[in-house]
Amino acid sequence: MSSDTGRRTAVFVIAGVIVAGAFAYLMLGGIEDNLEYFKTPAELTQLGPEAYGKTVRLGGQVAPGSVKWDAASLDLRFRVTDGAQEIEVHSKGAPPQMFRDGMGVVVIGRYGAGKVFESKELMIRHSEEYRAPKPGERPQEMYRSLIKGEKAS
C-alpha cells in the first residue's frame, strides 16, 4: 500500500513538473515572436531586400480607393495598408466574395525589388465585429479596428 502511494506521488510530481515546465516555456520562451501568421506592410518594408524573392504572408487592410479590378483578364491590383505603410499588391483571379475597400486581407506571395507584392493566394481576414447593416452607415468603418487593434491589447 505504501509503495502504491509512493508511486502515485511520483506520478503527481512528474505531471506537475511537466505542466509547470510547459507553462514556463510558453511564458518565457519567446514563442510569441515566431507565431506571427503574417507581416504588416511596415514590417515588410523595413525588411527591404532581405524579404525579396521569399514566399511571405502580408496582412493588413485594403487601402480605400486603391482597388483596380479588370474583370476581362481577372487582374486585380490594390494596396495593403497598416495605417502607416502601404504595399502594392498584384493578384490574378477572382478574390473571395467579401473582398472590398477597407476589408482585412492576408496575401501569400513574393515581394520584390519592383516594390510590388505578387500574390498567389488572397484571403479575407474578418474582424471580431458583427453588425447588422444600418441605413447610411459606411461599411468600411468596421475595419478600422482591424488594423489599429492589431495586437494592441
Place this chain on the structure above:
Amino acid sequence: MESVVNRAATAAPMASREVRWTTVGVAGLVLLVAAQVYGVLTSPPDRDMGHLQKIMYVHVPAAWNAMLAFLLVALASLRYLWKGRLADDLLAASAAEVGMLLTGLTLALGMIWGKPTWGIWWTWEPRLTSTAVLFFMFVAYLILRTFVDDAERRAQWSAVVGLLGALNVPIVYMSVRWWRTLHQMQSSPMTLDSSYTWPLRANAVALMLLMAYAVAHRYRSALMTQTADELMDRLALKGTPGGSRA
C-alpha cells in the same frame, strides 16, 4: 484504492439522480431548439457575411463548452492523482469524450464558415493549429485508454495525458491575443450587435446543459461498467471449483 463497487453501492439514490440528469438533458434540448429558432428568426444578416453569421450560434457555444469539458478533465485528473479514486478517472474520461466531440464540431463548423469568409477551408495559423492539437491530444487520450487493461495504470497514464491536453485550453483561448492570427479575436458585447448576443448566450446555455447531461450519462455508465468488471474479478478470484466464469 477505494473500490468502485463500494462507491456505487453507497450512492444509493441512483434512480432519483438519473431522473434529475434526464431533466437537465430534456431542458437543454428544449432550450437548444428554442434558442436556434430564436436566433434564426430574430437576428438580421450580418452586413458582410449575411446569414453565414448564424454559424456563430453553434461554433462559439461548442468551443466554449469544449473548453469547460476539458477543464473538468483537468480537475478530475488532478483529483485522481491526489486521492487515487478510480471514479475520478472515469469522470475525466467521460468529460474528455464530450469535449473531443465538441472540439470536432467547432473545427468542422469553423471550416464551413472559413471557406466563404476567408476563402480557404484551413490554414496552419496559431488558433487553428492549437485547436487541432487540442483535438488530437484528446483523440490520443481516448485511444490510450483502450490500450491499457489495468484500471489503475490506465487511470494514472490518462490523468497525466489529460492534464497535458487540458493545458492546451488556455493556449487555444489566448492564441488570438498572444499571436497574430488569421482568426479574429473574441467578440464581446462591444463588437457584437445586441441582436446577436442574446441568441448566442441562449445557445451557449442550452449546449452547456446538454454537455453536462452527456458527461453525467457517460460517467454513470462508466461507473456501472467498472462495477460489473470488479464483480467479475471478485467472482473469478473466489472461483468455486467447476463454477462458470462466463
